[in-house]
Structure formats: C-alpha cells, structure tokens
Amino acid sequence: MSSMAVFRIIFLVVFLGWLVIWILLPTKLYRNTWTPKLESKLNSTYFSGQGTNLLLLSFPMMFIAAFGCIYLHVQKQQRSSYSKSSVVTSNPMFISLLIWSLGNYLYVSFGHLHMHKQVEKVWQAKFRSVSLRLGYVGNICWAFLFFPVTRGSSILPLVGLTSESSIKYHIWLGHLSMILFAAHTVGFVIYWAMTNQMAEMLEWSKTWVSNVAGEIAAVLALAMWVTSSHRIRRKMFESQRRARLDSARLLPCGSVELNFSKSPGLYYNPTSILFLNVPSISKLQWHPFTITSSCNMELDKLSVVVKRLGNWSQKLCQEISSSMDRLEVSVEGPYGPTSSHFLRHELLVLVSGDLLLPVNDTPANIYRAVQLQIEAYITREEEQPTAANQKLLQTIWFKPNQLDSPICAASSAVFLVRKKENAIEGKQIQNLEVPTPAASPGSWLRGADTELESLPHQSLAQATKVHFGARPDLKRILLDCKASDVGVLACGPRKMRHEVAKICSSGLADNLHFESISFNW
Known part of the structure; x- marks a missing residue:
C-alpha cells in the first residue's frame, strides 16, 4: 500500500x-x-x-x-x-x-x-x-x-x-x-x-x-x-485591486475580450475565474468571468470574455467601443481549482457552446504536442460567408497608467513590491503612444452560434474542421472514442450539459467519465 x-x-x-x-x-x-x-x-x-x-x-x-x-x-x-x-x-x-x-x-x-x-x-x-x-x-x-x-x-x-x-x-x-x-x-x-x-x-x-x-x-x-x-x-458585492487593461477586442458576435497584463510568475489552473469591477459603470457591482487564456502559453497576459447578457455587460461594450483612451478596472482573483485533475485522462473531449481561438504568437509545437482536434458546428450558416459579409474584429489598445498594476498573486508582500515597481515603470510609460489597429488580421466570423477567430498557425488550421448548417451528433462522437479512459467536460447551456451527461451515464460505454463545468451560481 x-x-x-x-x-x-x-x-x-x-x-x-x-x-x-x-x-x-x-x-x-x-x-x-x-x-x-x-x-x-x-x-x-x-x-x-x-x-x-x-x-x-x-x-x-x-x-x-x-x-x-x-x-x-x-x-x-x-x-x-x-x-x-x-x-x-x-x-x-x-x-x-x-x-x-x-x-x-x-x-x-x-x-x-x-x-x-x-x-x-x-x-x-x-x-x-x-x-x-x-x-x-x-x-x-x-x-x-x-x-x-x-x-x-x-x-x-x-x-x-x-x-x-x-x-x-x-x-x-x-x-x-x-x-x-x-x-x-x-x-x-x-x-x-x-x-x-x-x-x-x-x-x-x-x-x-x-x-x-x-x-x-x-x-x-x-x-x-x-x-x-x-x-x-x-x-453590492465589493473588493478592489486596479489592474492594467492593455487592450480589448470587440468580437463579431457582440462579446468583448479583455486582455490584462499579468505577472509572469502568476499561475492559475484552467476554469479559474476573475471578478471584475468597472467603477465608471458601477462602483459596487462585481461580476465573475472565466479566464480564457492559459498561463502556460501566455506568460504576461490574462484574458476574459464578456458576453452581452445584461445591463452591466451592455454598458461595458458601449464604453469600450466609444474610442476611449483607457478604462479603469479593478479585479479580484484569479480563483479556481487547486489542481487540473481532469488532465489525468488518456483522452479529453471538451463540449462547449462557443469556440474562441487565440491570435497570439503561441508556438505551433504546443498544438502538435497535445494532438488537438477541433470540430466546429455552425448551426445558423449553411455555408462559409463570403469575404464581403465577414465581420472583422476590432482591437482597441488602452494607454497605460502608473496607478494600474499587472495581475499578480494576492498577498500583501507582493502587492507592496509591485506598487514600487509600478511607480518606476509608470514614469517610463507615461508618455507612451500606443497604436490602435482597426482589426486583428485574419479575423472573421463563422456564424452566430459559434465563433472561430484567426488561425495563426497552419498546424492549428489543420486541426480544425468546420461544419455548416448541422448540429453535432454527440452520441456518435462520444461513443466513437476508443481510448480506455475518456474524460468528457461539458460547459455551456444546461440542456446541452444534460444531454452529454445522459450519454455518458447510459451504460453504452464504460470508458466515458463525465464532468460538468458551470459558472452560474
């Protein structure tokens, strides 16, 4: 033993x-x-x-x-x-x-x-x-x-x-x-x-x-x-820590991606969440969002995606699209699981309602190492939209402020050290002019339900297959997984998660291990 x-x-x-x-x-x-x-x-x-x-x-x-x-x-x-x-x-x-x-x-x-x-x-x-x-x-x-x-x-x-x-x-x-x-x-x-x-x-x-x-x-x-x-x-949920917001991407589906500067030493696990507060919208409202970036792939950046689902998110998108120079944002977190135990499976199947791929300079060998295969189903488009109908992403860059600091580990000692570093760094970047490109190169909209952004590497493009005008046959996809230990993670609408759970518990295959990820409290 x-x-x-x-x-x-x-x-x-x-x-x-x-x-x-x-x-x-x-x-x-x-x-x-x-x-x-x-x-x-x-x-x-x-x-x-x-x-x-x-x-x-x-x-x-x-x-x-x-x-x-x-x-x-x-x-x-x-x-x-x-x-x-x-x-x-x-x-x-x-x-x-x-x-x-x-x-x-x-x-x-x-x-x-x-x-x-x-x-x-x-x-x-x-x-x-x-x-x-x-x-x-x-x-x-x-x-x-x-x-x-x-x-x-x-x-x-x-x-x-x-x-x-x-x-x-x-x-x-x-x-x-x-x-x-x-x-x-x-x-x-x-x-x-x-x-x-x-x-x-x-x-x-x-x-x-x-x-x-x-x-x-x-x-x-x-x-x-x-x-x-x-x-x-x-x-009325409160807390405060001002973070350095580097840029925002207005996505064609109406959502917005916020990109924060973070300390290279900050580590967080997948499915971690970050609480955001925007004082110009509400000084008391705090909202949790899933972190969409990976600390292993993006050492100095942390990203979250905000969907237009309520008054607060609607006002946030309006403020960002109003050509403002900077946006003051306070954060709390990141918080999340202490381990990535779902990585123990021989094969991992991720079922979600949206697909968002990075546009950064991630090395192509990372994608090859994990043997990634992406099946994207566009239910509201019968065919790929023409170039004239494609909506480009708009990227907005914000001017840095010496009062803002990169997101780092939440401890008093680290906070004091970072405060000193920010004061020195702030003098160097105070007059820095940051260009604001109109759109990210190669960005396009695949459909209203599922979004696929620019494919920076050929290896990632080859791993992606897009299906137009069809819904995924989840039962066939899951039962076709022949690995002895298959982890199935479902995140998205409740109906979809229940459908995946029903397939995994049906007894038709004993190698499927279901886990649900929901961010609604």
Whole structure:
C-alpha cells in the first residue's frame, strides 16, 4: 500500500469519526454516559467548558486541513496520477441527520423536562425545549457551512471538489441554518411573552448564554441573509485591486475580450475565474468571468470574455467601443481549482457552446504536442460567408497608467513590491503612444452560434474542421472514442450539459467519465 493511500485512509477514518460524534451528540448515551467522563478529563482551566467541544468537534477538521496541505503538496511533487474520489453529497442524507438529531434532543429533554417557573405549564416547557433544540440542530448546519466556499481549501481537493462547484451547497446550508435559527429566536420571544418573562430579552449573563448577544447576532444574521439574495448580492458585492487593461477586442458576435497584463510568475489552473469591477459603470457591482487564456502559453497576459447578457455587460461594450483612451478596472482573483485533475485522462473531449481561438504568437509545437482536434458546428450558416459579409474584429489598445498594476498573486508582500515597481515603470510609460489597429488580421466570423477567430498557425488550421448548417451528433462522437479512459467536460447551456451527461451515464460505454463545468451560481 502506497503512502498516499495510507494518508487517504487516515483522513477517511478521522472524518467518519467526526460524523459519528455529530450522530451520537443528541443521544442519551452521549449525554448521560460520555458527557460526565469527557468533561472531567478534557475541560480545563484554560479552555473552561469548551475543551470537549474543541477536541471532538473542531480538532478533527483542523487535523485534516493541516495534514491535507502536506498530502496535496507531496502529491503534486510526485506528479502522481489523480485517483478519482467518490463524492456523495445527498440532501436527503443531511436532512435525515437533522431530523435524527432533533428527534433525539426532544426525546431526551422531554424525558427530563425542566420547569423554569412553578406556574409554568408542561406544554410551555416543551415549547421552550423545542425552540432551544432548533438552535442545537442549527449548529450542525454551521459545522458544514463554510467547507464549500473556502478558496484554496486543502479539504475539498481530497474528495475531488472545488469551491466553485460547491457553492450551491453553501447557499443551501445557509438558507437552512437561517431558517432554524430564526425559528429558534422567534420561539424564545414567543415563550417569554407567554410566560410573562419579556425582561429575559435584556439579560446579559456572565456565566451562561447571553440573551442580548444572541439577539444582536440574530439581527445581524438576518441582515446578512437578506443582503445575500441574488438581486442584492449582484449589485453590492465589493473588493478592489486596479489592474492594467492593455487592450480589448470587440468580437463579431457582440462579446468583448479583455486582455490584462499579468505577472509572469502568476499561475492559475484552467476554469479559474476573475471578478471584475468597472467603477465608471458601477462602483459596487462585481461580476465573475472565466479566464480564457492559459498561463502556460501566455506568460504576461490574462484574458476574459464578456458576453452581452445584461445591463452591466451592455454598458461595458458601449464604453469600450466609444474610442476611449483607457478604462479603469479593478479585479479580484484569479480563483479556481487547486489542481487540473481532469488532465489525468488518456483522452479529453471538451463540449462547449462557443469556440474562441487565440491570435497570439503561441508556438505551433504546443498544438502538435497535445494532438488537438477541433470540430466546429455552425448551426445558423449553411455555408462559409463570403469575404464581403465577414465581420472583422476590432482591437482597441488602452494607454497605460502608473496607478494600474499587472495581475499578480494576492498577498500583501507582493502587492507592496509591485506598487514600487509600478511607480518606476509608470514614469517610463507615461508618455507612451500606443497604436490602435482597426482589426486583428485574419479575423472573421463563422456564424452566430459559434465563433472561430484567426488561425495563426497552419498546424492549428489543420486541426480544425468546420461544419455548416448541422448540429453535432454527440452520441456518435462520444461513443466513437476508443481510448480506455475518456474524460468528457461539458460547459455551456444546461440542456446541452444534460444531454452529454445522459450519454455518458447510459451504460453504452464504460470508458466515458463525465464532468460538468458551470459558472452560474
């Protein structure tokens, strides 16, 4: 057994043990038998009454996170083949855990019902117990809440997940936890009102739970819940780092490609995203876009493509096409997966809704090395458009500004170094006149659905076959792949991704391994 396999087994055992603790926590066994023994041995003067919770509920995940960093580093150094993990994320299973916990909490508490006042009725005491235990169950949601969105996490890669692919689970857990804690808070307010104890709302206990602190937390959490809604979040998401925008290409389909200057040492994986903010359009709106360039092929450039899908993108295209000298853009990122595990496959099939090829001076041997084959299907054109009907690309070059800096690693030390370098570099480029060519040579439009730009190298042109007036037969294409291990990555419209997934899971071929890439949260 390899050392890497031993690591994975240790991580699995620790994680399962952590889950068992959460399962046993609300039971009579844990409360009556385990709790007295654990508290007498684990609670200390330093940790007060939290020693048990720290060791059983916090330490296991801290252990996995710390040693997971070592595991991922060793795996990268050894360039070992990525072993696909089986990840089971089931909402019904998690709901079952919550129902199990709430049921056991109520069973134990109703069996030893504590009456806070002599005149208190039994049903009132049970109502209070239910309100309290709803908060306990909410703690389970919080225990899992932040795993899905921790960028650069050392835990998610262990099970083959990324932050971006797990955001929907974070949103789901956030809504569920807020519902439970809102019910917990409202339940206690109703209980205090029924038993004439509204003065309890002003209690600030020094030795036990502080009601005032809980009410403040509830108000702040409610504000976070409301402002995290899709409509408000898209308009008011903040961050800032001004980037040097070198040029923009207005593509014939109406989209725009933004080309930023980047530090040659900045490395990012495929499918990484970059958050953009354009203050002249909105100082508060930030929008995520997929990085379309490769840091291995373009050492000093980073590109994203913006489609005209909303008011913000419409205004961006209008501003760029208005012959302006420069455009101030702030960025956050890039963020993305910590590994390119899909490269482990013998053959890789990429299915997408658009095709955008580079116009840079990429060496032709790179394309030959990967044995690239491109099949482009133009559904709305019966034949290749004539030269008179072809729409040329328009490239706009922006004047550099000494306040802008190339996109680099997001750390304070690097930022200070780059700030010094930008001040020196800014003096050299302040009066630099940059030509603005009208179009990129050899650029042409193939169709409304799929765009194919200039083919800078003969090897790339030979690898590309364009089909006019036809849709791809995805089933035939995938089943014709004879390699023993075929990775199928689908990105684009939901209907298309579902069609590809259905083919891969049909059982007609056991060599197809499907992965979906979606950038819609």
